[in-house]
Amino acid sequence: MNGSANNHVDFTTVKNSRILSIQSHVAFGYVGGKAAVFPLQCLGYDVDAVNTVNFSNHAGYGRFGGSKTTADELSAMFESMEQNGLLLPSRLLTGYIPEAKALTAVSELATKLKRDSPDIIYLLDPVIGDSGRMYVSSDVVPVYRSMLPLASVITPNWFEVEVLTGVELHDLPSLQRALRILHQDYHVPHVVISSIPLKQWLLDVLPPNIKPSPSATEDSEFLLCISSSADGNGSQNLSTVHARSVPLIPGYFSGVGDLFSALLLGHFHPKQDPPSPHDTTLSYAASSALTKTHSILQITHEYALLLPEDERTPTDEEKDKAEPVRKFRRMRGRELRLIQGQDILRSTAIDELKQMKPWVDFWSTTA
Amino acid sequence: MNGSANNHVDFTTVKNSRILSIQSHVAFGYVGGKAAVFPLQCLGYDVDAVNTVNFSNHAGYGRFGGSKTTADELSAMFESMEQNGLLLPSRLLTGYIPEAKALTAVSELATKLKRDSPDIIYLLDPVIGDSGRMYVSSDVVPVYRSMLPLASVITPNWFEVEVLTGVELHDLPSLQRALRILHQDYHVPHVVISSIPLKQWLLDVLPPNIKPSPSATEDSEFLLCISSSADGNGSQNLSTVHARSVPLIPGYFSGVGDLFSALLLGHFHPKQDPPSPHDTTLSYAASSALTKTHSILQITHEYALLLPEDERTPTDEEKDKAEPVRKFRRMRGRELRLIQGQDILRSTAIDELKQMKPWVDFWSTTA
Secondary structure, eight states: OOSSGGGSOOHHHHTTOEEEEEEEEESSSOSTHHHHHHHHHHTTOEEEEEEEEEESSOGGGSOOOEEEOOHHHHHHHHHHHHHTTOOOOSEEEEOOOOSHHHHHHHHHHHHHHHHHOTTOEEEEOOOOEETTEEOSOTTHHHHHHHHGGGOSEEOOOHHHHHHHHOOOOSSHHHHHHHHHIIIIISOOSEEEEEEEEOOHHHHHHSOTTTSOOHHHHHHSOEEEEEEEEOSSOOSSSSOEEEEEEEEOOSSOOSSHHHHHHHHHHHTOOTTSOOSSTTOOHHHHHHHHHHHHHHHHHHHHHHHHHTSOGGGTSSOOHHHHHHOHHHHHHHHHHTSOOTTTTHHHHHOSSOSSOOOOEEOTTTTTOOO | OOOSGGGSOOHHHHTTOEEEEEEEEESSSOSTHHHHHHHHHHTTOEEEEEEEEEESSOGGGSOOOEEEOOHHHHHHHHHHHHHTTOOOOSEEEEOOOOSHHHHHHHHHHHHHHHHHOTTOEEEEOOOOEETTEEOSOTTHHHHHHHHGGGOSEEOOOHHHHHHHHOOOOSSHHHHHHHHHIIIIISOOSEEEEEEEEOOHHHHHHSOTTTSOOHHHHHHSOEEEEEEEEOSSOOSSSSOEEEEEEEEOOSSOOSSHHHHHHHHHHHTOOTTSOOSSTTOOHHHHHHHHHHHHHHHHHHHHHHHHHTSOHHHHSSOOHHHHHHOHHHHHHHHHHTSOOTTTTHHHHHOSSOSSOOOOEEOTTTTTOOO
């Protein structure tokens, strides 16, 4: 990626574009709004930031101080913005909203915005949990289901797909079924499943243009990113599917999904044709978001490697329990290097795009 | 100012520099933290942002929703950060903290940080009011006075100087007296009085290198920015004083002081020699901050001029009362154009610096 001439914000694309971002705020570190707002500002968007929580740091540190914003406080903010003529977003981004009442207040706002401006681009990141574990209260799930028809794009991880659709992902038909539910039952035009571990069942069904080489999969674990666009593809398929496998960077990083979703929204331009007929608007935006997210992870990983040994081990639960400070230091060393990577975030022409590849026979393959 | 080659963040200066910024947050628009955090991030600083209020918008719109962060919530956040090993700032920035109890919590934190890291650079913006009107509760004033000895730099406007020192500024001796109180009684090494209207008494005492030309003062009102550095200047004077007059851009802009203070802190490098022997570290930082703030105001003003007539009149109280929406639109059109001016914020080499000029005989002049 180039940090010089290509580095200027493309104001012709984002001119006077406002994004209303509703998600968590932490004082220290980069998750939620702290992972999303600065990258979007670097891309030239005015970002109206409503904080659903105000915490000292993310929960990965074990302890945090601060408070959640109540549903009433959220509604009062939205109402004041409306009465002052400040509800002007052309795009809406929602992320971590941990309680059903607060999520309902956001849902009411999204409904209103969509009614007033049917063209609004709404990226809904249904933040529910990861790797089989929920980190919001379970009564948010039905609220998220009711909100799906409002969304232009959603960015669940594999676990969130399972929770939202009730389909366990373990083979191609189950993946097809889950996407069918999201597109057809919930009327979501664009779905990006941000990361699925590339297990054997998935490797077995991937077309050659997407599958990593056998030697690569021996050396490293991979994640798959899938995009599925249901609007206007003109074919008899339900959607146009793209995917790309990316090698997993070892260790746990927080805020990666929040960064990816923000960049996906920032690069999603449905009124422009994608640069190649092999792309959809969605797959091209996902390629850009994936490339930048990976570059930020790479510099974060490189930074973490320079730290003293205790601060860079991926994890070691027993030692952490004996010496909690060890855990804090390790988490701290893995905070995303967004500030140091701002040239990456700002670039509008990316040299080495990690391109999402067409999964041509996705819908015609049966297991 | 140049938006191309000079535009890269100087990581040798700010490498791994963290700023803990404690001030207001608004969802829409650019005041408090929204005016400070992005510019500092553009300069390459990691900014830990603690929000003292969470409002929908600034008070200038008349109505706002949201809540203030209580002193207990602030203390809980600081305590968690400390216990997690996240209280690592090399710089501290405090702004709008509207209640004495909350300010006391911040004062305790500042005391602790200063004790643990005597080299910490603390820019205290004593946000009290402007133009003779207070916009915080009056019991914050004694708390601010007690905090002054902790500060490296303070950035009061003329009204805040008067409130803090009890000296009414109306001639050179009163200005000398006020600065003497701040430097000697409160032990503040660096004072920047961000804006004083250039009234006749001030014009009369300004040296020729600072005074605007008589024809300029006929065409436009001017503000004076004064910097006064008391440390290590080696002369027998109490401090080294610089000043610059800047033409007033008509109309009311919110967040200008917050932006100026943030940029002053971001450009203040006491370990580097200033580029010319005529500068102090402080006057050079003030020159940079003044130049960038003025450029941002200029593009904001130019943007406001493109708006429909109702949205760009500076003010007209009677019409506002008859039609409140008119006021909202006007305020909205005057929100600082930080996002669109990010190349200005990022530049580390400024082509046309609005240089603060030495006020050589400041202390030897008597009225």
